[in-house]
Amino acid sequence: MKLNRASALGVFAGIHLARQGKKAPIQGKEIAESLGTPHDYLLKVLQQLVKARIFMSERGPAGGFQLRKDPDQITLLDIVEAIEGPIDGDSNVLHEIQAQPNAKHSLESAYNDVARFARSLLKKTTIKDLAA
Amino acid sequence: MKLNRASALGVFAGIHLARQGKKAPIQGKEIAESLGTPHDYLLKVLQQLVKARIFMSERGPAGGFQLRKDPDQITLLDIVEAIEGPIDGDSNVLHEIQAQPNAKHSLESAYNDVARFARSLLKKTTIKDLAA
DNA sequence: GGCGATTTACTCGGATAAGCATTGTCCGAGTCAGAAGGG
DNA sequence: CCCTTCTGACTCGGACAATGCTTATCCGAGTAAATCGCC
Numbered sequence: 001m002k003l004n005r006a007s008a009l010g011v012f013a014g015i016h017l018a019r020q021g022k023k024a025p026i027q028g029k030e031i032a033e034s035l036g037t038p039h040d041y042l043l044k045v046l047q048q049l050v051k052a053r054i055f056m057s058e059r060g061p062a063g064g065f066q067l068r069k070d071p072d073q074i075t076l077l078d079i080v081e082a083i084e085g086p087i088d089g090d091s092n093v094l095h096e097i098q099a100q101p102n103a104k105h106s107l108e109s110a111y112n113d114v115a116r117f118a119r120s121l122l123k124k125t126t127i128k129d130l131a132a
Numbered sequence: 133m134k135l136n137r138a139s140a141l142g143v144f145a146g147i148h149l150a151r152q153g154k155k156a157p158i159q160g161k162e163i164a165e166s167l168g169t170p171h172d173y174l175l176k177v178l179q180q181l182v183k184a185r186i187f188m189s190e191r192g193p194a195g196g197f198q199l200r201k202d203p204d205q206i207t208l209l210d211i212v213e214a215i216e217g218p219i220d221g222d223s224n225v226l227h228e229i230q231a232q233p234n235a236k237h238s239l240e241s242a243y244n245d246v247a248r249f250a251r252s253l254l255k256k257t258t259i260k261d262l263a264a
Numbered sequence: 265g266g267c268g269a270t271t272t273a274c275t276c277g278g279a280t281a282a283g284c285a286t287t288g289t290c291c292g293a294g295t296c297a298g299a300a301g302g303g
Numbered sequence: 304c305c306c307t308t309c310t311g312a313c314t315c316g317g318a319c320a321a322t323g324c325t326t327a328t329c330c331g332a333g334t335a336a337a338t339c340g341c342c
Contacts (some may be wrong), residue, residue, distance in 0.1 A: 002134045003222040003243055004325070005229075011239060012231045027275070036230035041327050047277065060334030063275040076242065090135040097137075098168035099144045103262045107143060110208065111135055113253055118246045125242060130235045136286070159314070173288050179316065192295030195314045 001118050006045050007083040009037060011130070013046060014079055017055070018071035018131040025057075025064030045083060052082035071128035077119055079127075087122075089115045133250050138177050139215040141169060143262070145178060146211055149187070150203035150263040157189075157196030177215060184214035203260035209251055211259075219254075221247045 013031050020026050028046055032039040046065055049055040056068045067074065081087060089111035094104055145163050152158055160178055164171040178197055181187040188200045199206065213219060221243035226236055 001246070003225055005225050006325075008225055008229055008239070012229060012235065015231070015235050025275095029275090034230065038327060040329075043276070044278090044327085050276090057276060058334085059274090059276045059332080061274045061336065063334075065276090076239070093135055093137050093140055097140055097144060098166065099147070103144065103147050106257070106262050107140070107208070110253060110257055114133070114246070114250045117249050121242060121245055125238070130238050138286075157314095161314090170288060172290075175315070176288085176317090182315090189315060190295085191293085191313090191315045193297065193313045195295075197315090 001087045001115060002084065004084060007080045009035060009042055009045050010049055010079045010083050011076060013042070014067065014074060014127045015131045017065060017067050018127050022066060025062070025066050027064040031065070048083050049079065054078055054082060071131055072126045074127045075123045076125045077122035080122060087115050087119055088112070133219045133247060134216065136216055139212045141167060141174055141177050142181055142211045142215050143208060145174070146199065146206060146259045147263045149197060149199050150259050154198060157194070157198050159196040163197070180215050181211065186210055186214060203263055204258045206259045207255045208257045209254035212254060219247050219251055
């Protein structure tokens with residue numbers, strides 16, 4: 001697992017939306033200025049979260065982004081995995097190396113343990129927690 | 133943190149050397165064939181471990197690589213950090229984003245917790261454990 | 265003045281470049297063994 | 304025959320490309336409001 005700039009932007013964008021409530025859509029432009037990040041790039045990140053059905057978007061004037069669920073129903077894991085892809089032990093890297101199967105297995109389970117821990121930890125924290 | 137092909141190769145190379153004992157140097161060519169990986173690339177990985185003083189190398193005919201320490205004194209963390217660099221929470225990515233300080237801090241400590249867990253887990257396992 | 269088609273301004277959406285890290289390759293530096301030559 | 308010198312083969316070492324992923328940018332699709340024209 002890794003922490004991209006993109007996934008961090010996704011989390012903070014979620015916090016920004018949570019703070020505004022669900023009244024009206026918030027424009028990407030406003031979020032970008034708030035986070036001090038390039039507008040066009042942030043949009044691409046937000047798009048991924050819309051595809052993952054975590055955010056919802058509306059086009060046209062007065063359009064923008066909103067949370068699709070309540071802030072306490074959105075975990076960090078939801079956002080991070082929507083952007084980075086699933087958090088696993090990267091076992092595909094191991095399988096293309098020839099080595100003793102039990103050594104491969106031991107290393108793989110070590111990495112899987114780390115991945116499991118990361119998943120459970122990120123699942124505990126919600127957007128609501130961070131927006132407080 | 134992430135699991136590169138390079139760090140996996142470093143671990144398996146360490147296992148290969150541990151299995152041979154400390155009698156004579158093992159050539160990179162032999163390790164590369166054993167792991168089914170490009171020879172020239174593996175050398176670059178082994179070089180990093182030599183620089184980190186985990187392996188030792190000898191040139192010339194009958195040269196090769198050896199472990200510098202006992203297999204039970206070399207942890208997975210030693211090898212992985214020698215190749216990937218230190219395992220941290222990638223907090224540098226966070227600091228260039230403008231956001232509420234407490235939200236940034238919460239996210240950063242979540243990632244630091246994962247990094248700490250990964251470090252402690254990788255520190256528990258030694259090359260000797262995997263070579264058995 | 266009221267209604268509707270049209271234009272306009274504004275938003276997100278997806279396809280397209282630029283930058284950087286990881287992976288892969290090549291040639292040179294160092295080292296020992298063995299052969300060649302002279303004593 | 305023995306010692307010294309030289310050549311050559313073999314190893315690692317570090318500098319140089321190629322590939323893939325992350326980041327950044329651009330232009331087009333969609334939408335609602337405002338404008339203009341007609342009734």
